[in-house]
Amino acid sequence: MNCRGVSRRLSAYIDDDLSPGIRQGVEDHLRTCISCKRRLAEFEAIISAARNLAPLTVSVGFQYRVLRAVQSRQISHEVLSDLRYKMTLAGVAFVVTSAAIFFMVGPPGSRTPSFTGSPDSSNLASPDFYTHPETKVSSFPVPESSNVGQYTAQDQLAPTDSVRPNEFILPNVQKVNENIDSRF
Amino acid sequence: MNNGTRQKERPKTSDKELMELIQSGDEKSFTELVARYQDRLLNFVGRIVNDQETAEELIQETFLRIYNQKNSYTPEYAVSTWIYTIALNLARSELRKRKLRRFLSLDFLKEESDIEIADKANFTTEGLAPILQKAIDNLPEDYRTAFILCDIQRLPYQQIAEILRVPVGTVKSRINRARSMLREKLKPYKEIYYELSRGIPQIISLY
Numbered sequence: 001m002n003c004r005g006v007s008r009r010l011s012a013y014i015d016d017d018l019s020p021g022i023r024q025g026v027e028d029h030l031r032t033c034i035s036c037k038r039r040l041a042e043f044e045a046i047i048s049a050a051r052n053l054a055p056l057t058v059s060v061g062f063q064y065r066v067l068r069a070v071q072s073r074q075i076s077h078e079v080l081s082d083l084r085y086k087m088t089l090a091g092v093a094f095v096v097t098s099a100a101i102f103f104m105v106g107p108p109g110s111r112t113p114s115f116t117g118s119p120d121s122s123n124l125a126s127p128d129f130y131t132h133p134e135t136k137v138s139s140f141p142v143p144e145s146s147n148v149g150q151y152t153a154q155d156q157l158a159p160t161d162s163v164r165p166n167e168f169i170l171p172n173v174q175k176v177n178e179n180i181d182s183r184f
Numbered sequence: 185m186n187n188g189t190r191q192k193e194r195p196k197t198s199d200k201e202l203m204e205l206i207q208s209g210d211e212k213s214f215t216e217l218v219a220r221y222q223d224r225l226l227n228f229v230g231r232i233v234n235d236q237e238t239a240e241e242l243i244q245e246t247f248l249r250i251y252n253q254k255n256s257y258t259p260e261y262a263v264s265t266w267i268y269t270i271a272l273n274l275a276r277s278e279l280r281k282r283k284l285r286r287f288l289s290l291d292f293l294k295e296e297s298d299i300e301i302a303d304k305a306n307f308t309t310e311g312l313a314p315i316l317q318k319a320i321d322n323l324p325e326d327y328r329t330a331f332i333l334c335d336i337q338r339l340p341y342q343q344i345a346e347i348l349r350v351p352v353g354t355v356k357s358r359i360n361r362a363r364s365m366l367r368e369k370l371k372p373y374k375e376i377y378y379e380l381s382r383g384i385p386q387i388i389s390l391y
Contacts, residue, residue, distance in 0.1 A: 011360035015334070017341060042367050050320075050335040053313055056230045058222045062240060066218050066247045073248055
């Protein structure tokens, strides 16, 4: 083995990490090469000096600080997960309520019943509501013989805060029933 | 590997048993783990970042991560490997931040002074420690970490490879290179580190 080969394996030789054959080759070379022997001595001295460096020790109260930090992190983690749970619950409640309102009242714009009156009624609360493409009343099936057109738009679109639901629905139902009776 | 010199006295509860207890919610075992590893980690992280206060903060964060991620530990690796890996990642992150701060403050334009000793004649063995530490600091990060794990922490090559996530051959090469670089850096103080090293009389007799 030459100097280059030994130099490459010097650390493994010191750390006893060579196979017996290679170790023997390194030792044979070291017996005859003063340069490699010096290099080995310097390596070992550096390692020994590094091992003799004064060990660092943690400052007073370090362990207590660590344990306190773990506890406070744990508490904040619990508070966060509790908050997350409550937020999830509130979210679910909101979705359920919204869904219930949607099925009970219907989507916005569909509050006009299918038996509505004439779209060109002069008493419309908001003409735009009827002329808007999305809420075009003319698309609703209105029988020609129907007399529901007698109702004013105010009856159908009266603001809910001024008219109680029964007042809004009952006259319409009654009229429809009359309409059905007149046809059959 | 000479295990006899590297293995310390075996504790009553093994690290793996301790981890199992921590995973089952035993807080006393966590306290025991902190007591067992705090100085070892300080001598590892402290030598990498070369600042005790920062090193203690990083070790505290290491223990917090150990506690919070206790269930992610699997007995496939040694507990110490897992702990060293967490500490090393934090230390590397700190070094990256420092590098960025240095770059932003334009300090990189100033040349880093290498080892400096004004009065070499009055230099004592006690004075070598900061010189050696400075020489270690000046090593490239990969070599420095490998050297600290091998020669200060005295871990076997295989475990160092697992911590650094590189092949054992790479570890051997890095350690050999680190020792060669230190040898070059410390050439002017050869006599002093020989004195400090002690215990190798047959080598000292060469000179």
